[in-house]
Amino acid sequence: MTAHTVQSIRDGLLKKEFSAVEIAREALIHAERENPKTNAYLLFSSERALETAERVDAKIAAGDDPGQLAGVPVAVKDVILTKGLRTTCGSRMLEHYIPPYDATAVERIEAAGGVIIGKTNCDEFAMGSSNENSAFGPVRNPVALDRVPGGSSGGSAAVVAQNTAVVSLGSDTGGSIRQPASFCGVVGVTPTYGRVSRYGLVAFASSLDHIGPFARNVKDSATLLEVMAGRDPLDSTSAAAPVPNYAAHLDGNVRGMKLGVPVEYMKHATGETAALIDQAIDQLRGLGCDVREISLPATDYAIATYYIICTAEASSNLARFDGVRYGLRSADSGTLSDMYRNTRGEGFGAEVKRRIMLGTYVLSHGYYDAYYRKAQQVRALITRDFTNAFQTVDAIVAPVSPSPAFRIGEKVDDPIEMYLSDIYTITGSLAGIPCMSVPCGATKEGLPVGLQILCNHFHEQQMFRLADAFEKR
């Protein structure tokens, strides 16, 4: 199947080379045929996809603007609600849950002509770095089938890499878009906190959760973000800042742009990853960027800070899964209290339980100040590091992950080892700044490696411009 882009679909539709219905049919057939290799899709939404595509074709026939994402097959991570389409969060708890409404991001994509073709596998409730925590089986990395695609948005990264969707939606709390993008060799964007409404995103850690795009090129990711971004009255944390036309300003001009490389990040990266990042930095110099070393001294405390804050928030957010309003209810529920405990004991997987326990502990009486409050203070210091850095540089470039995609099963028994691999992505998440992963090469074994670009709050445009110039290097 043709590796379409947003632009190539739009051009083909307007020139009547194909219809949106034809593209949707072809995409669905191809995706259903390829899916057994990776287990990236949990559900195909054929009926809804064809209805949307018909609307796009009708607009074109009437001479109306079919929208920025006209006819583009889009996959949606299964933690984002889709009305009438089962949304599981990768959990037994929600195995049969049919949402009564659409997430705002989904609504905006369809309003722009995007065609939602299916829901993608992910770590349970977006908790994980390998997609091995899904109740519906792991996702395989399309680049190397014995390896993980990264997580938690592993399915969304895999479908774009596998060409079984043109773009997709993921969610990122501590790196869940950037790390799988890096592992699968695609572009993944975590926008500024509040840039995209989270209405309809099943909450994991509310002060850290983001929705963001995956694409095979920077321009497509910019277009998808632009469609989703902007104030939403249904999410009081969504930002009112105007949304620029990101895709229109990718002019390749990065000469004189000041880039910082954090010394604290480069000391962990292993051989081949470090070499590819060094090479990328040289290439950025070649594009005329002014590269300098910077220091983000609180980095060493980031993992501890992140896992205190995110588990605390998760323990609170996941209290809603109690067998009353939706999802699983244990058959063994004599009293109300038994029902809560048994439902949660049966419905949640090991990692989710671990995080609920950790979060409950750090919020419990006598430990709140030592852990939770302390972590919130260190979060302020981590953010201050970035604020200071952005006084002297326009963007920060860094690795996404210390190593490329690891083998399925390799780290599954060691939660700390798994958490430590999030070191480069969680700092940006804690500060709420926009960050993205853009492919920067592959190891000798052919495993993709991503370069991370981080900018100041709401400076997505600058981030996209740099990423686009780098992509065309």
Added chain:
Amino acid sequence: MKLTEKQVRYVAGLANLNLTDEEIDRMVHDLGGILEHMDRLAAIDTEGVEPMAQVLYDAEETATLRPDVERAPLDNTVALANAPARGSGYFKVPKVIER
């Protein structure tokens, strides 16, 4: 910080989480290891640092307010459609007795 089995069982109670004996053993081991890593935060000086509960950026004070306009809520039957047990327009739960 190492956790005891008793502490783990207490926290599981707070979290309304029924864990098997095997799971409890595993939690004692895993949570202890993770908390040990977290204890490193004690080494960093945060004297006078305002705790950060939310990402902050410049915005109008009223930026989070929406117009006070009526909006239809989810219909009762729609809201109840996913409930494991329902009746007479309500969620049904087992009889409440003292814990």
